[in-house]
Amino acid sequence: MTQLTVAPIEVALCTLSGSAGGEEELWAFRLDEAAEIVKPPTITRVPRVDPSIRGLFLLRGRLVTLIDLGARLGLRRLHPELPWLAPQRRAIVLAHVARRRDDPRLGAPRGHRREEQELLAIGVDAIVGVERVSRELRAVPPSGSELVRTSRGPAFLLGAAALAFPPRREEP
Amino acid sequence: MSLRDPGRGDGEDVREDGAEFDAHASVREAGDGAELYTHASSEPGLLLESEFLAEAQEIVDAASRTLLALDEARSRGDASPLLLGDVFRAVHTLKGLAGLFRPGLLGTLAHEYEELLQDLRLGRTPLDGEAMDLLFRGIETFGVLLAAIEAGLPEPEPEVRALLAALARSRNALGRAKSDHDGAVKLESWALDPNILAVLTEYEEHRLRLAVASGQRLFRAEVRFALATLDDGIEQLKTRLIDLGEIVTYLPTGDGDDLLSIDLEILVVSRAPVDLLAAALEPLGARLEEVRRRDETLPPPAAPAEAAVLRDRDRDDAAETGETRASPGGDKHLAVVDEGREGRSAGDRNEQALERVPTVRVAIDRIDGLLDVVGELGLLPFAVARLESSLRQNPLTRREAGELSRLRRSLERHIGRIRSGILATRMVPLAQVVDRLTRAVRQIAREGEKQVTFVATGAETELDKLLVEELTEPLLHLVRNAVDHGIEAKATRERLQKPVVGTLALNAFQKGNQVVVELEDDGAGMHPEALVARAIGLGLISPEEGRTYGRNEAFSLVFLPGFTTRAEAGPLSGRGVGMDVVKTNIAALGGTVEVESEPDIGSKFTLTLPITLAVLQVLVVVADGTTFCLPLANLEEVFPLDVNAVRRSPLREMGREIQEVLPHRDAPLPLAPLGTLLFDAPEAGDARTPSLRERLRPGFVVVANFPGKRIGIVVDAVDGQQGIVVKALPAALRSARSVLAGATDLGDHRIGLVVDLGAVVDEFVREARPRLSPLAIEERL
Known part of the structure; x- marks a missing residue:
């Protein structure tokens, strides 16, 4: 397989327990997408969405969509009762620009499109460091992630846009 | 721990899954009041296009208004050349804009439309009902075309082509039926310098023919203006004559002997007595003489009574742009005169602009952004109020608490004013x-x-x-x-x-x-009875239901899908x-x-x-631990639920064979818990699920009323009525849009999900039918 090396980027490294095999895996998020780290907020459940979406919370008046990374990546079974955002955990807030059609029910003219920055949050166990990593452009499963080498070992680098839109999953 | 990014390298923009990233942010631990600063890039090209579209739409709207005025004037027999000129200039501008921003159909259409207007102005084609129809059709098509461009849809080519063809056809057909006034009048029979006649533009000639044909008298005046004050001079001239007659043309004579002034020859048509005109022009030092027919010695007869007085402030400058003119006596002042004309037209526009308050055009997203900020500001008083109450606990700080309370109230008032100010800009x-x-x-x-x-x-x-x-x-x-x-x-x-x-x-x-x-x-x-009968005939309601319909309910039948x-x-x-x-x-x-x-x-x-979409009146309710906002518009009433009164109804109600109902106001009211409606996917519920009554907890019934559908929505708690600012759901939650219209910050750290009640009720009715009918058949067997 051809490998392309691209310029190094800075990432925040996070651990996430509960992965398959019980091991702790390392996840990396681009710093230029990361907006801030928040303590577990109060979550509002949203109907009719992918089960990996935990709901919404407010960050200074803005709506943030909270995504359960484990569930999104299909790494562990869903336990609705699991305190997946325990007090010691953190949510890393990522910003991405979404292009969308406005909902005419909110009064937008039909077909009106706009680009708007939207916020996503990912629940993680801990943020263990920030470092500059070099990348090899080689996509690995889970889709939308790529592998980067860090001082702590290999980590999956995840982009906000890939996380924002759940992949179509087959019905069980 | 600080995650602050020391130096981001640029040029690492990586696209994944075709999605674009544009997020810059500083990262800090939350809780220290860190400001989130982010900015999304905007493409200048897009911005220009939206500006162009807004401007084009404004032009079309203005042209439409003028056409309506023209149509109205025409029906009174007074088709003002002024109005036609206004439409002409508007479309001319549109053509220019289209050429700059959107080459293609829009420009072509604007061009052909302009051609028709030009023919109408010049009297080549008569301004009749047919021509008006075409003009209005054009306005519609411009609207459709602009909407398509704005929505990023393909241009409605067949529609535009059809109109283009119609325009071409009509110009050919109408052109043959040459308009009445012209032609009949021989301008040569007036004692006018043939050199002047030779340099009149087609429009000027048309106006002149029209005027003399309607019995107006023709005057010639010579006036000298200093070059330095030419614009003012001409402006004065126009003002003085505006109520008396129409200036057909201004021509430099080229006779002037000094280089600092210019002599203009002016042709005026008027119904006013010659002494009035002379008096009006006297202060300018103008010499006035009437131009008579070569074959007459007496002034022409008085104007026919039915002819309308035409007032035209010769504002066709834009139309003349680009037309070359030669002055009869030489062309040394030509450039100066043309500049003068342009100067005047600019003056005109300034004059018009002064009458109105200057305005700016603002993208609605910016206003929404401000509203969001105000939404956040609105939270501050809550925080201050908490501080107040803790200060009040301590006798030493009780006085400060009072002071703080005063400040908070003032803050609330000002925030309210900012809010209504911002809302007003959307009006x-x-x-x-x-x-x-x-x-x-x-x-x-x-x-x-x-x-x-x-x-x-x-x-x-x-x-x-x-x-x-x-x-x-x-x-x-x-x-x-x-x-x-x-x-x-x-x-x-x-x-x-x-x-x-x-x-x-x-x-x-x-x-x-x-x-x-x-x-x-x-x-x-x-007829209410006829409507009911029709609805029964169409199978929209059953005859039994029909008998229960009162007068108002009967009228509301027209809103049923499929009703005709x-x-x-x-x-x-x-x-x-x-x-x-x-x-x-x-x-x-x-x-x-x-x-x-x-x-x-x-x-x-x-x-x-x-009055504004920004504020929606809702009932705030809690169901299954989640806070929802139900738009008040379709809510009828709220009352506490008496679980023991719930019945399984054998009645056919909205197509459902069996359901939980509550006897309410002499009609059974179907019940549905909001949490079940929203969170249980439709396929999750089938006839075997525990009956509603077993699942019902004490709570409240909110009666939602839609045409032909009235259901009681069961909620756990009701938190009162509130005006909310609705935010769109993030794109990541777009699948929820089938039942939610948005979300809102309720101001007390709670999110309220705004329910699309119509969709939910529709789904309830729709899902109920296929699910329950097999059971019903079984029962009948």
Whole structure:
């Protein structure tokens, strides 16, 4: 397989327990997408969405969509009762620009499109460091992630846009 | 721990899954009040396009208004050249814009349209009903084309091509039927210098012919202006003559002997006595003489009484641009004169601009951004209030608590003012919709061969900009229906001794936080019994249900999907689609529509809308631990649920065979818990799920009322009524849009999910049928 090396980027490294095999895996998020780290907020459940979406919370008046990374990546079974955002955990807030059609029910003219920055949050166990990593452009499963080498070992680098839109999953 | 990024390398923009990233942010641990600063890039090209579209739309709107005025003037027999000139200039500008920003169909259409206008101005083609139809059709097509461009849809090419063909056809056909006035008059028979006649532009010549043909007298004046003050001089000249006559042309004579001044020869047509004109021009030092026919010695007879007085402030400057002229006596001042003309036209525009308050055009997203900020500001008083109460606990700080409370109240007041100020910037008058409706009525009446007068009052009533846009389609539909179904044919009206010309009246006014738009026609009206019978005939309701329908319920049948009073679809309406869409659209805007009718007297539709979409009145409820906002528009009442009163009903109700109902106001009210409606996917519930009654907890019933559907929504708690600012759901939650219209910050750290009640109720009714019918069949067996 051809490998392309691209310029190094800075990432925040996070651990996430509960992965398959019980091991702790390392996840990396681009710093230029990361907006801030928040303590577990109060979550509002949203109907009719992918089960990996935990709901919404407010960050200074803005709506943030909270995504359960484990569930999104299909790494562990869903336990609705699991305190997946325990007090010691953190949510890393990522910003991405979404292009969308406005909902005419909110009064937008039909077909009106706009680009708007939207916020996503990912629940993680801990943020263990920030470092500059070099990348090899080689996509690995889970889709939308790529592998980067860090001082702590290999980590999956995840982009906000890939996380924002759940992949179509087959019905069980 | 600080995650602050020391130096981001640029040029690492990586695209994944085709999505674009544009997020810059500083990262800090939360809780220290860190500001989130992010900025999204905007593409300059896109911005220009939106500016262009907004401007183009404004031009088309203005042209439309002028055309309506022209049509009205024409029906009085006074087609002012001024109005035609205005439309011409507007379309000329549009053509220029299109050339710059959007080469293609728009430019082509603008060009052909301009050509037709030019022919009309020059009298090459008569300004008759047919020409007016084409002009209006053009306005519609411009609108459609611009909307398509804005929505990023393909241009409606067939439609535009059809119009282009019609324009070409009419210009050919109309061109042959050359207009009456010209030609008949031989300008050569006036004692005019042939050199002057030779340099008149086609438009000037047309105006001149028209004037003398209508019996106006022709005057020639010479006036000298200093070059330095030429613009002012000409402006004065125009002002002095504006009420007396029309200046056909100004020509430099080239006789002037000094280089600092210029002699102009002016041709004026007028009905005014010569001494009045002379007096008006005297202060300018102008010499005035009447130009008589070569074959007459007496002044021409007095003007025919029926001819209208034409006032034209010669504002056709734009039209002349690019036309070359030669002065009769030499061309040394030519450039100067042309500059003068342009200068004047600029002066005109300034004059007009001064009459109005200067305005700016703002993208609605920016206003929304400000509203978000104000939303956050609105939270501050809550925090201050908490601080206040803790200060109040301590006797030492009680005084400060009082002071703080005063400051907080002041803060609240100011935030309120900022908020209403921002909301006010989104307000536009309803007039822009009214213009479109007026055009539509005109067109529909013509096509359906009906005579209708459209009267609009309250067009100045202000509404949220986006609301006005969304209101256009429903209103157009109602107007179409009123003219097509409401207003009777002429013969019928005569037999009923009604005025031959039908009336369609629109009345808009503000009522508290709402705007009411009434649309009333004096047409055939509707019989409640006939509506019920029709609905039964169409299988929309059962005969038993039909018997229970009261007068108002009967009228509301017209909003049922599939309802039509016509056996066959007419050319304009009557296909059985539409009224339900009107109702749904209005409901989606948080409004209601009601209908009242009297046979042979007429029908009246009353639309009630929130004044702005930014604030939606909702009932805040809690179900399954989640806070929801139910738009008040379709809510009827709220009462505590008595679980013991819930029955399984054997009645057929809205197509359901069996369901939990609550006897309520002498009709069984179907019940559905909100949490179940929203969170349980439709396939999750089947006939074997535990009965509702087993799942019901003590709570409240919120009665939602939609045409033909009335259900009791069960919630755990009711938190009262509130005005909210609705935010769109993030793109990541787009699958929830089937049942949610948005979300809101309730101000107390809670998110309220705004429920699309219409969709939820529809789904409830729809899902109930297939699921329960097999069971019903089993029972019958």
